[in-house]
Amino acid sequence: MGCDTSRYAQVPREEKQRLFDQVTADERFGHVLYGCYECGICVATCPSARFYDFSPRKIAQATAREDVDLVYKFMNEDVWDCSQCFSCDKCPRGNSPGGLITILREVAVRNGLKTAKEALEGYGRIIYKIMSTGTQVAPDMLQPSAFPDWGPHVKEISENLPWWRRALPPETLHTTESSWDVSEKTLSELYLIWHMTGVMDMIQEVDEGLHMILMDVMEEKLEEAGFDLHPDGED
Amino acid sequence: MPINVHVVSRSSRKFERDPETVKGEELREQVLELEARGEWIVHKVPEPWITVKNKYGRDKKIPAGHTWHHKSCGQCGHIPGYSTSIFWLHRKLGLDYHDPRDQTSCTAWNYYASATSNAAAQAAVALRNFASAYQSGYYPLIHCATSYGHYKEVRAQLLHSRKLRDEVRRILDAMKRPFVFPEEIVHYSEWVHAMRHRIAERRVLDLSKIVATVHPACHYHKLVAEDAIYDPDVYGGQRTATVSATLQALGVTVADYSTWFDCCGFGFRHILVQRDFTRSFAVQRKIEVMKEEANPDVTVTHDTGCVTTLDQSQFAARAHSRNVGLPVLSEAQLCALAMGAHPYRVCQLHWHNTDNRALLAKMGIDHEARWREFEADVERLKNGEIEYLSWEDADA
Ligand code: SF4
Numbered sequence: 001m002g003c004d005t006s007r008y009a010q011v012p013r014e015e016k017q018r019l020f021d022q023v024t025a026d027e028r029f030g031h032v033l034y035g036c037y038e039c040g041i042c043v044a045t046c047p048s049a050r051f052y053d054f055s056p057r058k059i060a061q062a063t064a065r066e067d068v069d070l071v072y073k074f075m076n077e078d079v080w081d082c083s084q085c086f087s088c089d090k091c092p093r094g095n096s097p098g099g100l101i102t103i104l105r106e107v108a109v110r111n112g113l114k115t116a117k118e119a120l121e122g123y124g125r126i127i128y129k130i131m132s133t134g135t136q137v138a139p140d141m142l143q144p145s146a147f148p149d150w151g152p153h154v155k156e157i158s159e160n161l162p163w164w165r166r167a168l169p170p171e172t173l174h175t176t177e178s179s180w181d182v183s184e185k186t187l188s189e190l191y192l193i194w195h196m197t198g199v200m201d202m203i204q205e206v207d208e209g210l211h212m213i214l215m216d217v218m219e220e221k222l223e224e225a226g227f228d229l230h231p232d233g234e235d
Numbered sequence: 236m237p238i239n240v241h242v243v244s245r246s247s248r249k250f251e252r253d254p255e256t257v258k259g260e261e262l263r264e265q266v267l268e269l270e271a272r273g274e275w276i277v278h279k280v281p282e283p284w285i286t287v288k289n290k291y292g293r294d295k296k297i298p299a300g301h302t303w304h305h306k307s308c309g310q311c312g313h314i315p316g317y318s319t320s321i322f323w324l325h326r327k328l329g330l331d332y333h334d335p336r337d338q339t340s341c342t343a344w345n346y347y348a349s350a351t352s353n354a355a356a357q358a359a360v361a362l363r364n365f366a367s368a369y370q371s372g373y374y375p376l377i378h379c380a381t382s383y384g385h386y387k388e389v390r391a392q393l394l395h396s397r398k399l400r401d402e403v404r405r406i407l408d409a410m411k412r413p414f415v416f417p418e419e420i421v422h423y424s425e426w427v428h429a430m431r432h433r434i435a436e437r438r439v440l441d442l443s444k445i446v447a448t449v450h451p452a453c454h455y456h457k458l459v460a461e462d463a464i465y466d467p468d469v470y471g472g473q474r475t476a477t478v479s480a481t482l483q484a485l486g487v488t489v490a491d492y493s494t495w496f497d498c499c500g501f502g503f504r505h506i507l508v509q510r511d512f513t514r515s516f517a518v519q520r521k522i523e524v525m526k527e528e529a530n531p532d533v534t535v536t537h538d539t540g541c542v543t544t545l546d547q548s549q550f551a552a553r554a555h556s557r558n559v560g561l562p563v564l565s566e567a568q569l570c571a572l573a574m575g576a577h578p579y580r581v582c583q584l585h586w587h588n589t590d591n592r593a594l595l596a597k598m599g600i601d602h603e604a605r606w607r608e609f610e611a612d613v614e615r616l617k618n619g620e621i622e623y624l625s626w627e628d629a630d631a
């Protein structure tokens with residue numbers, strides 16, 4: 001924990017530098033880190049710092065100092081503790097440590113780091129839901145097994161779900177598998193976005209199985225909508 | 236009457252920002268400049284709009300009606316009385332709106348939770364939705380503060396990067412969609428704020444005995460902070476006026492507490508897969524502090540994640556004898572209740588976890604009779620007498 005980087009001593013320096021360079025090459029990088037006064041205001045506002053051994057100051061500082069060993073360690077561990085609340089946008093230097101963490105996470109996922117895969121374990125069903133239905137938390141996700149700490153109220157909802165959804169006056173909300181009724185055309189356009197922006201490649205890096213299931217769902221719809229994913233005839 | 240500034244800063248100073256002295260970029264002007272250069276179409280706020288002041292003292296236009304409702308997946312999925320109340324308020328105020336099927340969520344909950352996306356995909360999702368709104372002729376009103384915050388980030392990224400604009404344009408071209416950006420990014424709670432006096436005029440309940448704490452949503456007032464509404468008469472202009480000014484207009488007593496700036500503990504990934512953090516933070520840093528310092532009847536907020544987190548986290552804490560048991564509502568639901576909406580047919584309070592019956596009783600609502608009515612509705616649905624509950628049924 002803390003700033004001990006010894007766990008990653010065997011990772012070649014070139015690999016750490018390669019990932020660091022991907023972070024600084026991100027177009028957003030120049031707007032999320034201008035340097036660091038090391039004042040700790042971000043830590044004072046940070047909810048995750050209260051409950052974890054976590055410090056946005058250290059992440060901003062290590063990145064500003066180009067300490068690639070430490071940034072590699074943070075990219076593998078600490079970034080997943082961040083709540084992405086952006087309270088740290090209070091930074092007097094104009095940094096957004098939360099925004100920097102978004103980029104660090106993205107590089108971790110894009111490169112299929114083992115720690116990113118571990119952080120996303122148990123999360124696949126949620127990625128499936130958002131990418132396939134266009135809405136993240138569907139009513140049918142309210143199951144007692146998924147939210148045991150929310151008490152018997154979740155069971156009551158899941159048992160009454162079909163009726164309680166029909167008891168909603170807005171016509172778009174009678175769904176159970178998605179949050180509202182999303183049209184087929186809309187979904188095919190969403191799938192096109194995932195394909196054209198490299199998101200499907202990111203999913204393949206972190207979860208092969210999920211990638212296959214999503215491709216199954218999407219390919220037919222994309223074809224029906226007339227979107228050609230392989231215009232040059234490649235598979 | 237202004238919300239007292241002494242409780243916030245122990246000073247009587249009012250903070251009134253002079254837009255001329257603000258150093259931050261005026262992104263909305265840059266949006267219009269890109270239109271002038273022929274890069275994209277700017278979707279203008281339809282008349283009549285209401286003018287409010289943002290954090291930097293600049294004017295912000297809030298559309299009164301003719302709005303395209305960018306729904307929230309968390310609201311519609313798990314707290315559907317939230318979205319229903321927003322629609323109900325529009326109907327009661329006689330304002331035209333469109334509830335689209337050609338809308339996806341902003342997908343930012345997943346992005347902030349898992350990073351399994353990227354800037355181009357996120358911007359394309361935003362602009363696909365904006366194109367749909369433009370083509371419908373209605374102006375986007377964004378229900379979720381995460382979508383609102385994220386779309387403001389997307390705006391800044393698009394303005395700063397020609398490469399990103401080109402990439403998103405290429406995707407929209409493939410869909411045969413126009414490249415459109417809205418003149419203002421407007422959150423529903425800003426619409427409620429702008430409408431608060433009209434809502435208060437239609438109030439049928441006396442809320443003068445109700446004490447409420449307010450949790451301002453992080454992605455509303457921290458993420459691209461300048462777009463949020465501020466008012467020198469509300470906390471001396473030291474905090475956003477959104478929600479607090481609405482409660483005040485309804486006659487509710489707004490009570491202060493020391494951890495108002497803290498987030499709720501939602502954490503995006505934490506609420507789904509690391510809830511020990513979410514529960515601890517929500518209870519220890521928010522609910523218990525509110526109860527100890529203000530002892531309110533209700534806490535009111537204006538975002539999906541905040542309502543979910545603050546409400547659901549209290550159940551497990553009860554088993555540990557923590558000082559919990561504070562009802563959580565969105566201000567949209569509270570406004571609807573104040574105007575006489577049915578607590579179950581419209582506000583759908585049975586989807587909430589923390590017991591709110593004492594609050595309803597204190598507001599003068601016969602919750603037992605209303606629940607029996609709702610149960611009868613469910614029976615009619617079950618025996619096939621009706622297929623769905625209609626808006627007319629909701630007001631019967
Ligand atoms: S608030 Fe900003 S300048 Fe201060 S420690 Fe954090 S990142 Fe550095």
Ligand code: SF4
Nearest residue numbers: 046083085086088098
């Ligand atoms: S965005 Fe992350 S680092 Fe910043 S305050 Fe929130 S939890 Fe802390």
